[in-house]
Amino acid sequence: MNVVCIGAGYVGSVTGTAFAAIGHQTTIIDIDPKKIEQLNGGKSPIYEPGMEQLLPALIGKNLFATTSFEAVAEAHVVFIAVGTPSKEDGTADLGYIKLAAQKIGRELSKDRFTVIVNKSTVPVGTTELVASLIEEASGFEADEHFTVVSNPEFLREGYALEDVFFPDRIVVGTSSPQGLQVMRELYHNLIERVGYDQLSERLPFLCDRQTPKAIYFETDPKSAELIKYAANAFLAVKISYINEMARLCEVLGGNVLAVAEGMGLDTRIGKKFLQVSSGWSGSCFPKDTAELLATSQKYGSEMMVVKAAVASNESMHMYVVEKVIRQLQSLNGKRIGILGLTFKPDTDDARKTQAAAIIQKLVELGASVSVHDPQGMAMFQSLNSHLPIVYCHEPLDTGTRADAVILLTHWQEYQELDWAAMHSLMRRPYVLDTRNFLDSARLKAIGFAYEGLGLATNSLTLAGDGVMGG
Numbered sequence: 241m242n243v244v245c246i247g248a249g250y251v252g253s254v255t256g257t258a259f260a261a262i263g264h265q266t267t268i269i270d271i272d273p274k275k276i277e278q279l280n281g282g283k284s285p286i287y288e289p290g291m292e293q294l295l296p297a298l299i300g301k302n303l304f305a306t307t308s309f310e311a312v313a314e315a316h317v318v319f320i321a322v323g324t325p326s327k328e329d330g331t332a333d334l335g336y337i338k339l340a341a342q343k344i345g346r347e348l349s350k351d352r353f354t355v356i357v358n359k360s361t362v363p364v365g366t367t368e369l370v371a372s373l374i375e376e377a378s379g380f381e382a383d384e385h386f387t388v389v390s391n392p393e394f395l396r397e398g399y400a401l402e403d404v405f406f407p408d409r410i411v412v413g414t415s416s417p418q419g420l421q422v423m424r425e426l427y428h429n430l431i432e433r434v435g436y437d438q439l440s441e442r443l444p445f446l447c448d449r450q451t452p453k454a455i456y457f458e459t460d461p462k463s464a465e466l467i468k469y470a471a472n473a474f475l476a477v478k479i480s481y482i483n484e485m486a487r488l489c490e491v492l493g494g495n496v497l498a499v500a501e502g503m504g505l506d507t508r509i510g511k512k513f514l515q516v517s518s519g520w521s522g523s524c525f526p527k528d529t530a531e532l533l534a535t536s537q538k539y540g541s542e543m544m545v546v547k548a549a550v551a552s553n554e555s556m557h558m559y560v561v562e563k564v565i566r567q568l569q570s571l572n573g574k575r576i577g578i579l580g581l582t583f584k585p586d587t588d589d590a591r592k593t594q595a596a597a598i599i600q601k602l603v604e605l606g607a608s609v610s611v612h613d614p615q616g617m618a619m620f621q622s623l624n625s626h627l628p629i630v631y632c633h634e635p636l637d638t639g640t641r642a643d644a645v646i647l648l649t650h651w652q653e654y655q656e657l658d659w660a661a662m663h664s665l666m667r668r669p670y671v672l673d674t675r676n677f678l679d680s681a682r683l684k685a686i687g688f689a690y691e692g693l694g695l696a697t698n699s700l701t702l703a704g705d706g707v708m709g710g
């Protein structure tokens with residue numbers, strides 16, 4: 241099939257590349273010439289494991305990148321995968337979606353039926369909105385010359401290719417019989433895993449995968465649009481729940497690792513998304529919970545559970561600062577090292593990350609802050625240029641004469657760090673591990689005062705110079 245993907249961000253680049261990899265003739269369109277130039281040079285405009293292995297073999301063969309919308313006229317399927325940032329009031333800004341719809345409308349050909357697919361996370365009713373904008377721009381009637389389908393993405397950054405090639409489910413929302421037929425054909429090779437053997441030479445994770453085939457779920461457009469928000473908000477609630485449980489463990493003397501494991505053994509609950517953190521963040525959860533909450537409030541049907549999860553999440557960021565204060569008292573003149581700025585490992589995405597809120601507070605309280613992240617420093621710096629902090633190329637440098645090192649993101653390289661060297665650099669060897677990720681026994685043996693979150697039965701112990709009590 242001829243596939244067009246509008247948007248070369250996280251969703252569009254990965255989706256377009258994956259459809260080309262399973263045999264469709266694919267064109268990625270973006271208004272940013274820099275991203276198009278990168279793609280045409282075989283480089284990924286985003287950091288995502290696997291993309292650099294896949295792109296060079298596809299680009300110029302059956303994957304093309306351009307700033308021109310001409311390819312829309314020849315397309316069977318046009319994905320809209322542009323950004324939907326939050327507005328002040330929390331609702332999604334549909335400016336880029338509307339622009340894309342108008343441009344698609346101007347290029348549509350009357351000689352073929354085109355399926356336009358909303359891949360971006362969009363509020364309920366956007367399928368209808370896009371259809372009416374395309375009708376206006378093209379002069380054609382929806383469901384005669386074209387149809388608009390909702391097909392939300394569920395990919396996680398860092399595992400985006402894995403999630404595209406091995407999805408749990410594919411949700412397709414449409415009431416158009418032609419739309420249904422085209423979408424089934426489009427996804428056939430992906431569901432049946434056609435051509436995965438050849439691809440696995442470049443992407444080893446594609447071979448010998450024993451997971452069940454994706455469930456192909458067809459529904460109406462509004463339900464499809466809601467499924468995306470409902471799923472993301474539910475996951476956010478789940479994380480906030482375990483994070484609050486961690487705080488309760490610290491008060492009552494339980495161990496949240498045991499609590500999460502014991503809860504997760506109930507198959508109705510499951511063990512995923514019960515890992516403690518300084519809060520959920522990133523480009524999806526904050527935006528999607530804000531939109532769901534704002535819309536539910538506007539329509540008089542407030543989602544109180546989501547509201548509580550958002551508030552709980554913000555207080556979780558500050559709980560980390562409170563823990564540091566409990567150890568160091570006044571932060572005036574204290575030096576603090578931060579390991580990890582991205583909202584999770586294996587991504588360069590530093591949008592809406594808790595690191596910004598936590599560092600802002602530490603600085604306000606008088607601390608000097610040094611930071612490190614393996615991939616996210618450039619984006620973090622451009623988004624937070626107001627923060628007076630030192631960016632370190634080496635993670636160990638964050639520990640120089642530091643009174644505390646806080647691990648915010650569980651990058652693998654932090655586990656493998658020379659912690660003995662870190663210990664000798666620090667003024668006060670206190671480590672706060674907000675992901676309960678580091679080898680606490682090893683750190684304590686080196687002489688660190690180590691704290692995780694919710695590990696009350698394993699409470700802060702001090703080996704060494706007796707600066708802090710546990």
Ligand code: UDX
Nearest residue numbers: 393394395396397513514515517520521522524583584
């Ligand atoms: C999420 C959804 O998982 C994905 O389906 C959707 O399409 C986009 O939003 P993503 O934002 O890439 O994906 O990140 P995810 O891996 O879900 O993590 C979200 C946040 O929750 C991160 O900050 C992560 O560190 C945090 N998290 C996740 C926890 O704190 N604990 C957990 O147990 C899991």
